Amino acid sequence: MMFLQNKLSIYLVLILLCLGVKRINGQEKNSGLPKINNFSKKDYNAGTQNWQIDQDTIGNIYFANNNGLLQFDGNSWQLYKIPNSSNIRSVKYDRTNGRIYVGGYNQFGYFESNLRGKLVFQSLLPLIDGTESKTTDFIWKIHIVNDEVVFQTFHKAYIFKDNEIKTLEAPKRFQFSFLVDNNLYFQDIEYGVFEYVNGVLIHLKGTEVLKNTEIWSILKMPNNALLFALLEKGLYTYQNEVVTPWETEANDFVKKNSTLGGIAILNNSLVFNTVLNGIIICTIDGKIKQHINLDKGLQNNTILSSFIDSNSNLWLGLDNGISHVSINSPFTYLGSSQNLSTVYGTVIYKEYLYVATNQGLFYRLLNNIFSDDSFKLVEGTTAQTWNVQVIGDDLVCANNRGAMLIKNNKVAKVLDNIGYYGFKEIPNRPNFIIGSNYGGFSIFEKTKTGLVYKNKLGDFDKASNIFEHDGNFLWLKRDNILYQMEISEDFKAFNSIKTITKFNDTVNGINSLQRINNEVYFQTNNHFYSYSKGQDRFFEDRKLSNYFKDLATINTLIEDSHGNLWYVFDESLGVLMKNKNRDYTNIIKPFSNLTGNLVPNYLSINTKDNKNIFIGLIDGLAHYDTTVSNKISVPRAVIRSFIYENDTIMQGNPQQSSFNIKIPYKSNNIKFTFSSPEYNREPILYSYKLEPFDQEWSLWTKNAMKEYTNLIENEYEMHVRVKNSYSNVSDPTLFKFRIYPPWYRHYLAYICYSLFIIVSMYFISLWMKLKIRKDKYYETLEHRKRYLEKEARIISEQYKLEKEIEDLNRDKLQTKILAKDKELVSNSLQVVKKNKILNGIIDKLKKLETSDISVETKSQLHSLKKSVLKEINADKSWKDLEKHIKNVHFEFLKRLQEKYENITPRELDLSTYLLINMSTKEIAEVMNISKGGVELARYRLRKKLGLSRKDNLTGFLMNI
Structure with a gap:
């Protein structure tokens, strides 16, 4: 400085x-x-x-x-x-x-x-x-x-x-x-x-x-x-x-x-x-x-x-x-700066506020001066202290080291040296007090000299801080089990102990046990039941249940000295404040900031009056004054900034004007930051919706930022709302912007596209007309060309057909010739056979001439012999056959002789006979040789033609 x-x-x-x-x-x-x-x-x-x-x-x-x-x-x-x-x-x-x-x-x-x-x-x-x-x-x-x-x-x-x-x-x-x-x-x-x-x-x-x-x-x-x-x-x-x-x-x-x-x-x-x-x-x-x-x-x-x-x-x-x-x-806090830690119970006694904590019992003047506002430890109570209560004219502390009588801000007497959770008066027997301790229950009695320890109650050893006596039975809740116990007249034993896990066949579980309007109630899933000893059954109090029907499921409930019903749900606190007309008003929002800070299973509420309500917390004591105005304002959502590319629009500054934000398509990755002028450092939750990109509001989040990438061209509206720790939701804040399309999707581009299409269609129309005329011209030429080609193809096909006919005729003629050749061969062979027969007849006739026959007969035989010889000599059919075959197969013989110059006339004849498919026997008869000679001739012909045994000789000759 x-x-x-x-x-x-x-x-x-x-x-x-x-x-x-x-x-x-x-x-x-x-x-x-x-x-x-x-x-x-x-x-x-x-x-x-x-x-x-x-x-x-x-x-x-x-x-x-x-x-x-x-x-x-x-x-x-x-x-x-x-x-x-x-x-x-x-x-x-x-x-x-x-x-x-x-x-x-x-x-x-x-x-x-x-x-x-x-x-x-x-x-x-x-x-x-x-x-x-x-x-x-x-x-x-x-x-x-x-x-x-x-x-x-x-x-x-x-x-x-x-x-x-x-x-x-x-x-x-x-x-x-x-x-x-x-x-x-x-x-x-x-x-x-x-x-x-x-x-x-x-x-x-x-x-x-x-x-x-x-x-x-x-x-x-x-x-x-x-x-x-x-x-x-x-x-x-x-x-x-x-x-x-x-x-x-x-x-x-x-x-x-x-x-x-x-x-x-x-x-x-x-x-x-x-x-x-x-x-x-x-x-x-x-x-x-x-x-x-x-x-x-x-x-x-x-x-x-x-x-x-x-x-x-x-x-x-x-x-x-x-x-x-x-x-x-309406809340102030008494915590570590006033020497308080986790608070399990409070009581006001003779202008002093006493607080039971995990470190002991502390006290201070209720309306103390500012310079003396710290709590002081009650001497002798340094240990876990579960509760502190006023019983008659006595202040009793339920401590880990026993039931302690407190006087002059120190331990005056230890009534019982076992650890205690708390004490309850027995209805109809106001001089007797029942205490819940680490080993079960004990009985205390109010005397003229003060509270004294009387005796241990039975041998029941279940311990819990949740118990009540309805005048007939002692009720204890531990975990999800309810114990119903009847105490003997001398308060020394239990006449009966009954375990209850459900109220009827349709209701399972037991959430809480509490006294409301001096009657003991049992609660499960926000339904409240009372017990009828005469009928030995539980009956639902529908009027009481209706007060809680629209609330979250509660797990703890206590009634304060003014008849207000304080309850815990999901580690949060609420209260049904009792009205003058004996109805209740549900209040939750003011206590939202206490969520998660309540002591589990040890709800401590001490109501002195409307200005002084003390609530136990895990880190001290909350003081609640209902007369202090606490208008929980609706929060305000602010879109703090809008960021795109390298530009930033600040929304959350004064003197801002409405922005007309137009963003090029290349900058379509955007970012929003949010804020809300809430300064209690309690969680502020944000929810947003970008229309038309998002269909629904986002989930509530602590993140005060949202990014969008690759947004398409459109007009957008960003809506943001906030929710404070009291669950109040703000009105949505609106921010409008527009992303322009890329140049190729801009409306000017579409106009250009339209003009281009119109011009293109015009030129295409002209081009099509020219093309049609040109196509018609070329089509005419093409038709003429196709006509000529068709005509030429017809002529060609006609020529081919004629040639095929000619070839077919030639083939047919050739077939006929072959058939005729075969027929001639067959006929010639018949002639040969006939001539052989005739020659045989001649030989027989010669033999008859030498025999002893008459001259006349010999003359007749000789004349017959001449006639037969004349017939044989006059028959030239075989020579005609050879001539015919050579004429018909002249081209074949010519090709064969040109290809194989060393072939003999005899082999040419054999080739011709094979070509016309004559059998070996027929060839042998025609050539006047034996069958073996034919085979030998065939063998020699194969060698001359260069064929092996596997080659078909006739097929080879037909292919020449």
Whole structure:
């Protein structure tokens, strides 16, 4: 930190800014601490010190950080620099035009959104008139009053209006300035406090006593009084032109720890920042209600600035970090900073709050002063403590080390040294108490001297903290089994023990055992049953069941002292608050932030009154005040940015205009980021739908980002909604954009395509007409060509047919010739046979001539012989046959002789006989040789023709 000039106190090393009065709706509680969320430098990645704070209409929070303007949208942080100065001291959002005014060292101006939604800085230094130096020093405060923006430094103030800057000189030297109910006040280090009215400073009489002091805030008080918060001297009131010390508890604290200003809450509470010890919240009368410092959850004890946001919660700018304090909540918490751990039970006894924890029994005054709010251990109870109860006039602790009687905040007596879970009065026998312990049950009795241990009850050794007595039976639930036990009249034994696993044949399982309206009920699947001893059966209480018919299945239920029914479902808490008409109102949403933080199977609810309900948690105690307004607002969904290619559209900045986003097809990979101005650090869930790409809403997710790739050309609408920890769902936020088609699918391209098609069709039509004429011409030529070819083919086919006929005739003639040859051969062979017969006859006739016959007979025989010889000699049929065969087969013989020049006439004759398919016998007869001679001749012919035995000789000759 740096030293400031002109007699600033050395405390300026620790302080950095104070905020003026600001009225806002909000409420605070006396008991416990509000939930605190801390943001370190690592979280927001900027400077350590955070000065002034403001919020825009969207819900974004802005911090004047020593590294620049810091913006937080509930999901992400953004840091914006200003030229020539990184150290920003003041920030103010203008709701009329969406500008964010900032001031730093030798620089001031405003941020506003450009056409892409990005915040761009515009310096106002060029508007300063004349030749005066542009060295403005630090801009400590910025105020918007009427239609003027006031930038305040130590030496002067710059008034920005109608795009002009006027200078307001300090009477001596300004300290700080403050806006209270649209009245602007300046402190002058020499003359006191001035009010800025119509461009001039009007001195407040009586404030000159404050010269040479450092006022860090001016707050409005009742009866038109003002409250001055001085750095070292504490708190002073100003009324009727008189400054007097504000002698209160708050003033004592502030003087001890030095104040850095403060803020008013709803005119009935005040917040004061300190240098050394965090913040205090006090009443308008100065009584401290809460003290929050480093030991109680803050990151730092030096509070530079404070701010109430639109949800009526408190933001603190620290010397190192940022804190968010949920003061607008019906819940506060008592945890480790008050020495509490896991809480199993609570009770209020003689103005003290006693808390049973896993470390022992702790206590503190119920309405204690802020400086003594930690719990103290009851001496002798250091062990697991399951419960603490008021029995008669006695305070009894159910401890791991026994049943303990507590007096004067210490163990007065150990009634029984076995571990206990809890105690119940026996109906109709109010002087007797039954206790559940690690070994079963025991009986205690109320006496004139107090509660005393009486005896162990029977030998039943099942242990559980869930048990009730209905006047007839002792009921115990352990796991999913219900035990029904009848106690003897002397309370020493069990007359009967019955095990129950279901209420009837249609209902299985037992979820809970509880007492409601002084009657014991058994519950399964949100159906409640009571037991009738006379009929020995369970009956459903339909009226009670109807209260839970639309709720999730509950597993634990207890009735508090006011008749409210508290229940647990899925590790979440709900309550049926009893109305004046004895009906119930179901309340769930306020307890959503307790989900998962309840102690399993040990629901602890202690209702003192509507302002004091204590709920046991695994990390302490929650204090619930039903009278504190807790309007659970509907969250707001913000599309923070829209990213495509190398361009980004920022949606979540003020002064944004509607965007007409047109994206080229090559940039059809897009990305959205989301946010919601919810700052409790509870889970914010997002759901989105890109129409027409998505048909249904997406599942709820914590991921505040969504990417789409390869989107086709179309007009799109991105819908985003959020759900907060109270299950409230926002209205959808809409973002429209259009992806243009690629050039080849653009409407101009389709026009070109259409023109091209029309022109093409025209030229194709012309071309088709030309082609048709040309085709007709070529078709005529083709027809003529085909006609001529057909005519030529007919002539050719006719010629071929004639030739085939000729060949067929020749073949037929040849066949006939062969047949005739065969016939001639056959006839010739018959002639040969006839001639042989005739020659035989001649030989016989010659023999007869030599025989002894008559001359006449011999003459006749001789004449007959001559006739026969004449016939034989006259027959030339064989020669005619040979001649005929040679004539018919002349071409064959010619080819054969040309091919085989050494063939003999005899072999030619044999070849001819074979050609006409004469048999060996016929050939032998014709050639007048034996069959063996024919075979030999055939063999010689084969050799001459070059044929083997396997070759067909006749077939070979036919192929020549």
